[in-house]
Amino acid sequence: MLEIKNIHKTFFPGTVNEVKALQGVDFTLEDGVFTAIIGTNGSGKSTVLNAVAGTFEPDAGTILLDGRDITHWPEFRRAAFIGRVFQNPFAGTAAEMSIAENIVMAMRRGKRRGLGPALGRRTLDEIADRVRELKMGLEDRLHNPIGTLSGGQRQALTLLMATWLRPKVLLLDEHTAALDPKSAAKVAELTSEIIAREKLAALMVTHSMQQAVTMPDRILMMHRGRVVEDYRDEMKRRVRIPDLIEAFNRVTKRELFTEPAAAMLERQYL
Ligand SMILES: Nc1ncnc2c1ncn2[C@@H]1O[C@H](COP(=O)(O)OP(=O)(O)OP(=O)(O)O)[C@@H](O)[C@H]1O
Ligand SMILES: [Mg+2]
Structure with missing residues (x-):
């Protein structure tokens, strides 16, 4: 369970470029x-995703993972618990390395240097089994450079790699947005399957x-650094x-009014 308690983040505070990116975000994610x-x-x-992953520390607030305060943990220390997929299918994998080599790197994530499996027969069989579940025929191309794959194939593998070590939390940032509609649908389907399993x-x-x-169990709507729905x-x-x-529309329209007027309208119509 991930608990996000009242986190705030301001970029470039006190300058003309100040951005109040998070202004008290509060929610709990159950397993x-x-x-x-x-x-x-x-x-x-x-x-929000960056704060959970530890890309930076929030200015205020706490993040608890299974009751443990991870607010000040560095990013690498959270990596064993958190899987992440970005919008760009070319991020998160090394293009010149083979599919199998990329997956072995994912298997070593969060472990000390030199630990984790080597790319032997047994590991290769295990990799082939799980890649086969993607139903993309990639199990026959394990030694091909990952850079030779399409964006959709690559994103499916990135998803598999991000969840290989069964993280507690999976963070997906518009991970199907750069794909063609058919690949996007395929990656979306895999996403739902893996999260449920x-x-x-x-x-x-x-x-x-x-x-x-259609996909999730819950929807949070954010606006101006807050969860509004x-x-x-x-x-x-x-x-x-x-x-x-x-x-x-309701949320953006509220901005046309000063806060007290918006509150008054809300009392009137809700
Ligand atoms: N590293 C950073 N340095 C400075 N400003 C940042 C940084 N990251 C985000 N911001 C600013 O914080 C605000 C929130 O950005 P964020 O990337 O979280 O938005 P988003 O909801 O993901 O938007 P989008 O839908 O466009 O991806 C924006 O004004 C953005 O410019
Ligand atoms: Mg974004």
Whole structure:
């Protein structure tokens, strides 16, 4: 379970470039609950993922993983517990290295240098078995450089690598956005399968309303560094794309008013 408690992050504080990226983000991710984060550009979605991964420390607030305070842990120390896939299918893998070599690196993640499996027969068999489950025929190309694969094939492998060591948390930042529609659908399907099978606490940032309503168990909507909507359980099952769009409009319209006026309107209409 991942608990995010009131985290704040301001970039370039006290300068003309100051950006209040997170202004009190608060939510709990239970194991096995697949959560999507949606929200306008710059609303803080990637910043939340970066704070969880340890790319930087939040200015305030705490992050607990299974009750342990990891707020000040460096990124490498969290790597054994956190799997991550980015938008760019070329990030996260080494192009000149083979599929098998890339996977062996993923198998050694979070371990001390020199530890972890070598690329022997047994390891190769284990790799082939799991790559076969992707149903892309890549098990026959384990010795090919990963750079020779398509973006979709590469992203499917990145997903497999990110979850190889059964992390507690999986972070996906628009990981299907750069793929063609067919590959995006395939990677989305694999994502749902892996999260369900491994019972991961997963956070997926997406701009696809279709993905948001169909894939996860829960949807968080962010705006200006805060979570402004949280659809879960029955509410999530009932929500449709037009409802999300209406919620976006409601949130952005609120900005036309000063805060007290918006609060007054809310009392009147809710
Ligand atoms: N490393 C950084 N340095 C300075 N500013 C940053 C940094 N990372 C993010 N920001 C700023 O913080 C705000 C939130 O950015 P973030 O990347 O979290 O948005 P996002 O919701 O992921 O947007 P998008 O949908 O465009 O990916 C933005 O104004 C962004 O410019
Ligand atoms: Mg982003």
